[in-house]
Amino acid sequence: MYGKKNKPDLPLDCEEGGRGLQEYLDGTLDKPESLRFFLHLRECTDCQGEHDRLQGLFRMLESLPDHEVPADFDRAVLDSVPYAAYQAMEPLRRDRVPxxxxxxxxxxxxxxxxxxxxxxxxxxxxxxxxxxxxxxxxxxxxxxxxxxxxxxxxxxxxxxxxxxxxxxxxx
Ligand SMILES: [Zn+2]
Structure with missing residues (x-):
């Protein structure tokens, strides 16, 4: 992941920017790192575009409604399995030897x-x-x-x- 070979004193380049953008948006970078991203993004339209795209994606994901699993989900799955057929094969399974x-x-x-x-x-x-x-x-x-x-x-x-x-x- 990002952060393995960061160069704290150098300005950020686009390659590094692309790799760490997600963490920058997550807010998991430390202050100096975050500042390097901020400074680079202010000047680089390419990374700015990528930043906006990712941010939009994150916002969209967060705004998705949570889907609850229906209460009768297990029942419905079990009912769809042909249990009679499974039972009918019991003798076959029994006689088998590894x-x-x-x-x-x-x-x-x-x-x-x-x-x-x-x-x-x-x-x-x-x-x-x-x-x-x-x-x-x-x-x-x-x-x-x-x-x-x-x-x-x-x-x-x-x-x-x-x-x-x-x-x-x-x-
Ligand atoms: Zn850039």
Missing amino acids: VYLEEAFLPRFVRARLTRLVGFGIAAVAAALALRGDGSALLPVLIVTGLLPEVVVRLQGLGRRALETTRRAES
């Missing part, structure tokens, strides 16, 4: 039994090596990565079951 809980959300190879078994095997071997004191930094990575497909599939199943349970409790 997309990340759909089995198809996971790539087929992650869901594949073989992937999960091989992953398990890798994790088991890595865990055994780690327990024997092999210090390779790769082992924790192998354990986590190996277990990942199984964990993800299981979490997804848990999520789906939790959702079903909640829904059964609600109905």
Whole structure:
């Protein structure tokens, strides 16, 4: 907004005048700033015109009557919504599962039994090596990565079951 890079001792130029005019009209400028505007406006017909235009606009806005929202506004909006149609779709909404809980959300190879078994095997071997004191930094990575497909599939199943349970409790 205006006021970031004002130059208090210099006369106002038109560019600065244009940027700060609204604040000048609002009366939010400090005294010296306001005086600079006043002096510039007295001499510059361009800015004077812009000033008058803005002032006219502000006056017009202030003179607009306040419109009250009708008391029955909410009722009218609610009545215009086809509530019966909304209710009829209830079963459809109920059976829907968030997309990340759909089995198809996971790539087929992650869901594949073989992937999960091989992953398990890798994790088991890595865990055994780690327990024997092999210090390779790769082992924790192998354990986590190996277990990942199984964990993800299981979490997804848990999520789906939790959702079903909640829904059964609600109905
Ligand atoms: Zn000017």
